[in-house]
Amino acid sequence: MNTSTSERTHVILVVEDEFLIRLDALDMIRSAGFEAVEAVDADEAISILEARRDITVVFTDVQMPGSMDGLKLAAAVRGRWPPIKIIATSGNVRIGLDDLPKGGRFVAKPYTKAQILTAIAEAA
Template identity: 55%
Template sequence: MGQSYDRRRIAVLVVEDEPLLLMDAMDMIEDAGFTVYGAANAAEAISLMEKHDAIRVLFTDVDMPGSMDGLKLAHAVRDRWPPVSIIIASGHVNVAHERLPENGIFFSKPYPPASIVTALDGIAARIVQG
């Protein structure tokens, strides 16, 4: 049986400084039917969060240039937008559970795309039941 909600109503913000990886992640999430925004760094991500109330999920890489890496961004988003769900990915570090923001999910890169979509569906189902 299909999901009982409209995935297009759940917006996901992907934060990734590698342009090809950003495009791949955005395509994967869009192909799954979700609305998607992309940012190359934490400053862009915060700016998009401020503009788009529909963003309910932050999907960020840990390793990013600039003053704020993905982990710091995740905690900043958790503080300012508590309802936003957070998925963190990294190919370089394994983030210990206690370093994740509350209810954060961690994936090691490379991750199977289906596992991200499954995580997004779980998040979307919780949001809709909210």
């Protein structure tokens, strides 16, 4: 049985419409020992969440095209899957903790691997 925090079964869903930013985030998360799943928008993220029961954290961009932005996605996740933790990010929008569901975290872009891993550790 795995005992360290990074080896526990945390599965992070990365929701980011910018291809290179998404790849970079996935690499940071995977290199830290977590499993990472990707979605290009909120609609794809919801489909993944409906299909998988092992997602523990949603790491989402705030500004995305589609039917929902990252804040609406965060609210939808909290409503349907309350145990899932939320981490939101943006390079253009500053949000307050009141803009996210209770327990949600915000990390401004550009972020570092250390910032992402700290947010995951605090959320988990």
